[in-house]
Amino acid sequence: MASEYTPRELMVSAAAAEIEDGDTAFVGMRLPLIAFQVAVSTHAPNSMAVYESGVVRDSPADGFIHTMCDLPNLNRAVSATGMIDIMSRLQRGDIDVGFLGGAEIDRYGNLNTTWVRAGDDEIRLPGSGGACDIACMADRTVLLMPHEPRRFTEEVHYVTSPGHSPNGGRRTDHPAPGGGPSTLVTSKATFGFDVDGELYLRSAHPGVSPEEVLTDFPWEMNTAEDIGEGPVTTTAQPTDEELALIRAFDPDGFWTRS
Amino acid sequence: MTKQAVLSLEEAVSRIEPGSSIATGLALEHAIPFAAGHELLRQGIDDLTMIGPISDLLFDQLVGGGAVSRIRAAWVGNVSAGTGYRFREAVESDEIDIEDHSNFSIALALQAGAMGIPYLPTRSLLGSDVFERSGLFREEIDPFSGDRITLVPAISPDWAIVHVQRASPDGDVHLWGNTGIIDPAVGAAENVLVTAEEVVDPDVITSDPSRVAITHDQVTAVVECPFGAHPSPLAGHYNRDNEYYLEYHRRTKTQAAFDEWADEWVHGVSDREEYAEWIEADLSITEPIVAAEVRYGQ
Numbered sequence: 001m002a003s004e005y006t007p008r009e010l011m012v013s014a015a016a017a018e019i020e021d022g023d024t025a026f027v028g029m030r031l032p033l034i035a036f037q038v039a040v041s042t043h044a045p046n047s048m049a050v051y052e053s054g055v056v057r058d059s060p061a062d063g064f065i066h067t068m069c070d071l072p073n074l075n076r077a078v079s080a081t082g083m084i085d086i087m088s089r090l091q092r093g094d095i096d097v098g099f100l101g102g103a104e105i106d107r108y109g110n111l112n113t114t115w116v117r118a119g120d121d122e123i124r125l126p127g128s129g130g131a132c133d134i135a136c137m138a139d140r141t142v143l144l145m146p147h148e149p150r151r152f153t154e155e156v157h158y159v160t161s162p163g164h165s166p167n168g169g170r171r172t173d174h175p176a177p178g179g180g181p182s183t184l185v186t187s188k189a190t191f192g193f194d195v196d197g198e199l200y201l202r203s204a205h206p207g208v209s210p211e212e213v214l215t216d217f218p219w220e221m222n223t224a225e226d227i228g229e230g231p232v233t234t235t236a237q238p239t240d241e242e243l244a245l246i247r248a249f250d251p252d253g254f255w256t257r258s
Numbered sequence: 259m260t261k262q263a264v265l266s267l268e269e270a271v272s273r274i275e276p277g278s279s280i281a282t283g284l285a286l287e288h289a290i291p292f293a294a295g296h297e298l299l300r301q302g303i304d305d306l307t308m309i310g311p312i313s314d315l316l317f318d319q320l321v322g323g324g325a326v327s328r329i330r331a332a333w334v335g336n337v338s339a340g341t342g343y344r345f346r347e348a349v350e351s352d353e354i355d356i357e358d359h360s361n362f363s364i365a366l367a368l369q370a371g372a373m374g375i376p377y378l379p380t381r382s383l384l385g386s387d388v389f390e391r392s393g394l395f396r397e398e399i400d401p402f403s404g405d406r407i408t409l410v411p412a413i414s415p416d417w418a419i420v421h422v423q424r425a426s427p428d429g430d431v432h433l434w435g436n437t438g439i440i441d442p443a444v445g446a447a448e449n450v451l452v453t454a455e456e457v458v459d460p461d462v463i464t465s466d467p468s469r470v471a472i473t474h475d476q477v478t479a480v481v482e483c484p485f486g487a488h489p490s491p492l493a494g495h496y497n498r499d500n501e502y503y504l505e506y507h508r509r510t511k512t513q514a515a516f517d518e519w520a521d522e523w524v525h526g527v528s529d530r531e532e533y534a535e536w537i538e539a540d541l542s543i544t545e546p547i548v549a550a551e552v553r554y555g556q
Contacts (some may be wrong), residue, residue, distance in 0.1 A: 029337060036433070047473075049301070052286065052311075052361050052438075053285065053286040053287065053288060053436040053438050054285075054286075054436035054437055055436050061544075064500060066338050066500045066503075067286075067287040067314070067337045067338070067498065068286070068287065069285070069286055069287035069288035069435075069490075069498070069541070070287075070435060070491060070497070070498050071491050071493060071497050072497070073544075074288075074435050074436065074493055075547055076547070080435050080436045080437075080441065080493075081437065081439055082437040082439060082441055082442075083286075083311065083361060083362070083365045083434070083438050083439050084365055084369060084439070084441075084442065086518075087361070087362040087365060087382075091362075091380065091381050091382065114358060114387070114388075120386050121350075122350065123346070123350070124345070124346045124349040124350050124356075125335075125336035125341070126312075126333045126340065126341065126342070126345075126356055127331070127332055127333040127334060127335075128333060128359070128360045128361070128386075128388055129311070129312050129333035129360075129361055130332070130334050130360065130361040130362065131334050131360070132360035132362075132382065132386045132388045133360045133361060133362040133363075133382045133383075134383065135386070136382045136384070136386065137381060137382055154515060158387045158391070159385070159386050159387040159390075160386065160387065160388065161386065162385035171348075174385055175384035175385045175397075175406050176381075176382075176384060176385045176386075177381050181322070205294055246443060246528065255505065256295065258555055
């Protein structure tokens with residue numbers, strides 16, 4: 001029986017599972033900062049992380065990090081250079097997996113972090129940062145967001161980070177060279193993208209029913225079963241080892257327990 | 259450019275004219291020149307165009323202080339808390355213009371400026387509204403491969419403001435830790451203002467030419483400015499003051515609240531020495547790492 005955990009701790013565990021041993025991961029802000037450290041400490045000891053600030057790491061930071069530039073993330077880094085170095089790795093195809101967040105997502109994994117609509121008003125968000133670049137050029141991307149129905153929309157108001165083509169075939173009919181989104185992790189479920197680049201429900205988190213997840217989307221979403229991938233499963237709970245690591249990397253729970 | 263004398267922060271910043279374009283916050287969350295930014299506010303230098311990758315708070319503060327007309331950046335907010343309320347309100351009410359970039363497009367724009375060429379091509383941006391709505395980028399066919407490609411036009415700012423660990427009085431600079439887009443921005447800018455934790459003997463700098471990030475011919479003014487990047491971290495000197503970012507977020511939801519905050523933290527402080535006394539958090543380096551000695555010679 002696993003210990004008690006928060007939805008964000010489970011999201012970190014699920015995000016970490018998306019990093020395979022040997023991968024180079026492009027890590028941005030917030031939960032992925034913790035997820036890479038968990039992955040490299042457990043199943044992916046030969047993975048590497050790059051940060052657009054210019055940092056390359058292959059080990060966890062020895063201390064809590066609010067941002068990629070916190071000094072523990074610089075200490076004993078593989079290298080500390082500049083953004084052109086890091087983005088060039090991305091552009092030439094060296095990045096296996098990148099992490100992205102979003103205020104809005106549509107069925108093709110287009111993400112919006114720039115402008116959202118609220119009634120008649122437009123609300124300005126911080127913008128792309130490196131997200132558009134990661135979305136365009138990483139071999140695959142993993143998307144993380146809170147599970148809130150208002151975030152799931154037929155058409156995002158602004159495509160900050162491009163997903164798959166609406167014409168089918170994922171990225172074949174799309175100008176971005178990367179592989180596009182492969183997984184969405186929310187605070188209630190995980191999703192994949194099918195051969196046409198459309199979201200489908202892969203697993204529901206423990207205690208959440210697949211039906212309740214599906215009703216949160218404004219379109220009729222397929223499940224793994226619908227597309228012949230087998231039944232919708234229950235998302236793996238974080239292991240005791242993962243929880244211990246998450247709580248060591250985020251001791252006050254700033255990112256994962258609030 | 260000839261070698262420069264060390265100036266006071268006040269004198270150096272006074273050389274920046276209203277209406278200038280300024281690239282700063284170039285190392286992302288690291289080494290942000292907050293002291294120079296606050297001096298811009300104290301002197302009321304306005305109508306500025308701010309250029310940067312992600313601005314972790316400083317652009318929000320400059321917008322709140324009424325100094326900014328236009329922003330060309332990839333992200334503006336508060337990395338610890340998300341939204342920068344002053345930026346958000348100013349953009350939503352059309353008080354400032356925003357030209358949206360990705361981190362790579364702003365890097366390439368400055369790199370093109372630094373290389374003295376009109377644009378650089380990239381495989382990023384196509385398929386995004388960063389491309390579609392910025393009105394800045396061009397799609398072309400690469401004449402060699404036939405691939406669809408984005409052209410990013412050069413940006414050459416009037417000023418780059420950079421905070422560094424140490425500089426000689428002449429303006430030769432040692433800088434370490436991650437550097438983001440400092441190199442391209444310094445190369446692209448017409449003028450460079452360097453604020454340094456320490457101004458050191460030129461022999462210190464010339465002892466390690468491979469660590470020189472900026473040379474004196476590029477530099478317009480050098481300022482000795484201890485703690486000049488607070489609340490951002492500076493490798494080897496101090497950690498990030500996380501609580502400052504959270505407090506700023508709590509205290510600046512309205513313009514009136516921001517004004518009160520700025521009276522305390524910007525206008526109520528005469529210089530950086532007085533400012534340093536306000537800092538409550540212990541940001542000192544508790545586990546120093548000294549790099550292995552590097553030898554040159556002949």
